[in-house]
Amino acid sequence: MNFTLRVWRQRNAADPGAFQEYQAKDILADMSFLEMLDEVNIDLVHKNQEPIAFESDCREGICGTCCQMIDGEAHGPETGTTVCQLFMRSFKDGETIVIEPWRARAFPIMKDLIVDRTAFDDIIAAGGFVTANVGGAQDGNNILIPKPDADTAMDAAQCIGCGACVAACPNASAMLFVAAKVSHLAHLPQGRPEKARRALAMVSKMDGLGFGNCRNHYECEAACPKEISVAHIAKMNREYGSAALLSDQDPSS
Amino acid sequence: MHALKKYMASSIxxxxxxxxxxxxxxxxLIVHLAGNIAMLFGAERYNKYGYLLLHEMAEIIVPVEIILIFAILIHIRLAxxxxxxxxxxxxxAYAMKKSNQQTLHSASMMMTGSAILIFIFIHVANFRFGGAGMGGMPIVTYDGVAMKDLYGTMMRAFSQWWYTGAYVVAMMLIFSHLSHGVQSSLQSLGFNHPKYTPFVHFAGRAYAILISGGFILLAIWAYFQHGGTP
Known part of the structure; x- marks a missing residue:
C-alpha cells in the first residue's frame, strides 16, 4: 500500500510549525500506524533528513503514550484503539493521511507530534490517589466490594491518560480524564473516605491548568481508546457538587 | 459564602x-405554553387570563418574573x-477535525442562545409591556373591568405573514437550543443513570418538539384566524 502523509513538523515549542508532505511506500496492510511511521522515518534517515518525532512505548495499547490526531480523529478512525493498535488495513491504498499533534493550551507541543502532558500528572498528583498506606496485597474477598461497584471502578480505572479526551473535545476539556480517576476511587471502599477532598483538589488543579469546560458534546467518549463512559463525568459532577456544597472541605483544596 | 463563591468559579x-x-x-416555557392555549377560547377568555396574571396573581407572577430575569442574566454571563x-x-485550531458525537444543536448553543435573547427582547416588548413597538395595546372592558386587549394585539401581529414567519424561526431556534440543553443540563447536574439516561435523551428531544411545536401551532392558528391576510 502507498500513502501520502501530511505531517505536522515543528522543531520546538517556539517554532510556529507547518505541515510537510511525505510518501509512505510499500506499506503492508497489517503494519500498525506506528510501524508505517517507522518505515517513513527509516527512509528519512537514509535521505539524511530529520525523522518525524512521535511518542510510543508499549505498542500494545496500554501505555497511552502514542497520541496523534489522524485525519481529524484522536487515535485515528477506529473506535476503542490507540495509534499503535491502528492498522494500515483501516486506510485505503493511495489515501492522503493528515497527522497532527494534540492541540490544547494545557498540552504544549514539544516537537512534531509530541506534546507535553505533564498537566495530567499534575492533576493526579493533586489528589488522584489514596493517602493511607494500604500495605501488601489483601487476600481475596478480605475487603468486600459489590461486583457492580468493582466493575464500574475497573471501567474507569482503564484510563491510560493518553489525552485523547482533551484532544477530541471541541473545548479541550479534561473532564473525562479527571472523572475517570474521581469515579474509579469513589466507587471503592479504599478511596471513599477521601472522595470529597479528591474531587475538589483534582477539579481545582484541572481548572488552574487551562483546560476548557465540558459542554456535554461527548466527543471524549467517542475518542477514548478505553471507551470510558461520560457517566463517570456525571458521577464527578455529583461528587464535586456535594463536596463543594455539603462537605466541610474547602473547594480550592 | 466564601466556599460558595469558589464553587461558582469552578468549571463544574x-x-x-x-x-x-x-x-x-x-x-x-411549558407553563407559558399551557397559558397560551387560552387563546383558542377567544378574546374574552385570553384577555381575562392576561389580566389575572398581572393583577390578581401579581404577588406570584412578579417574583417569578424577577427570578426568570436573574436566571437569564446568570445563563448569559456564564455562556x-x-x-x-x-x-x-x-x-x-486543528487543520482537520471530525466530530463523532457532537451535533449541530450542541455545537451552535451560543449562536441559538444569542438569537433567542434578541427574540426575548422583542417578544417581551411586544406583549408584556403594553404593545411596545406594536403601536400600543387598546383597552377593552369585560363586566365593567377595563383591561388590555392582549388578544387583539396578538392577532394583529400574527396576521402579518412575516411576523408569524419570524416567530416560527425563533421557535425552531428554541427547539435546537432545548434539543441539546435539556439532556445537557441534567448531565451537568450529575443525573446519568444506565436505566434512565437513554430516556432522558429521548425525552429532552420530545420536550423541545413539544415546546417549539406547541408555540408554532398556536402562531399558525392565529395567522389563519384572520384568513392569513394583513
Whole structure:
C-alpha cells in the first residue's frame, strides 16, 4: 500500500510549525500506524533528513503514550484503539493521511507530534490517589466490594491518560480524564473516605491548568481508546457538587 | 459564602449553574405554553387570563418574573465566560477535525442562545409591556373591568405573514437550543443513570418538539384566524 502523509513538523515549542508532505511506500496492510511511521522515518534517515518525532512505548495499547490526531480523529478512525493498535488495513491504498499533534493550551507541543502532558500528572498528583498506606496485597474477598461497584471502578480505572479526551473535545476539556480517576476511587471502599477532598483538589488543579469546560458534546467518549463512559463525568459532577456544597472541605483544596 | 463563591468559579460549578438556570427557563416555557392555549377560547377568555396574571396573581407572577430575569442574566454571563475560556483552551485550531458525537444543536448553543435573547427582547416588548413597538395595546372592558386587549394585539401581529414567519424561526431556534440543553443540563447536574439516561435523551428531544411545536401551532392558528391576510 502507498500513502501520502501530511505531517505536522515543528522543531520546538517556539517554532510556529507547518505541515510537510511525505510518501509512505510499500506499506503492508497489517503494519500498525506506528510501524508505517517507522518505515517513513527509516527512509528519512537514509535521505539524511530529520525523522518525524512521535511518542510510543508499549505498542500494545496500554501505555497511552502514542497520541496523534489522524485525519481529524484522536487515535485515528477506529473506535476503542490507540495509534499503535491502528492498522494500515483501516486506510485505503493511495489515501492522503493528515497527522497532527494534540492541540490544547494545557498540552504544549514539544516537537512534531509530541506534546507535553505533564498537566495530567499534575492533576493526579493533586489528589488522584489514596493517602493511607494500604500495605501488601489483601487476600481475596478480605475487603468486600459489590461486583457492580468493582466493575464500574475497573471501567474507569482503564484510563491510560493518553489525552485523547482533551484532544477530541471541541473545548479541550479534561473532564473525562479527571472523572475517570474521581469515579474509579469513589466507587471503592479504599478511596471513599477521601472522595470529597479528591474531587475538589483534582477539579481545582484541572481548572488552574487551562483546560476548557465540558459542554456535554461527548466527543471524549467517542475518542477514548478505553471507551470510558461520560457517566463517570456525571458521577464527578455529583461528587464535586456535594463536596463543594455539603462537605466541610474547602473547594480550592 | 466564601466556599460558595469558589464553587461558582469552578468549571463544574459554572456548568451546574448553567444547567440549573436552564432548567428553570425551560420549565417556565411549558407553563407559558399551557397559558397560551387560552387563546383558542377567544378574546374574552385570553384577555381575562392576561389580566389575572398581572393583577390578581401579581404577588406570584412578579417574583417569578424577577427570578426568570436573574436566571437569564446568570445563563448569559456564564455562556459568555465559558465560551471565552473554551476558546482560550485551544489557541491553535486543528487543520482537520471530525466530530463523532457532537451535533449541530450542541455545537451552535451560543449562536441559538444569542438569537433567542434578541427574540426575548422583542417578544417581551411586544406583549408584556403594553404593545411596545406594536403601536400600543387598546383597552377593552369585560363586566365593567377595563383591561388590555392582549388578544387583539396578538392577532394583529400574527396576521402579518412575516411576523408569524419570524416567530416560527425563533421557535425552531428554541427547539435546537432545548434539543441539546435539556439532556445537557441534567448531565451537568450529575443525573446519568444506565436505566434512565437513554430516556432522558429521548425525552429532552420530545420536550423541545413539544415546546417549539406547541408555540408554532398556536402562531399558525392565529395567522389563519384572520384568513392569513394583513
Amino acid at each position: 460549578g459554572k456548568k451546574q449553574m448553567m444547567g440549573a438556570t436552564g432548567i428553570s427557563l425551560y420549565f417556565y 459568555i465566560q465559558l465560551t471565552l475560556e473554551n476558546r482560550a483552551a485551544r489557541p491553535v
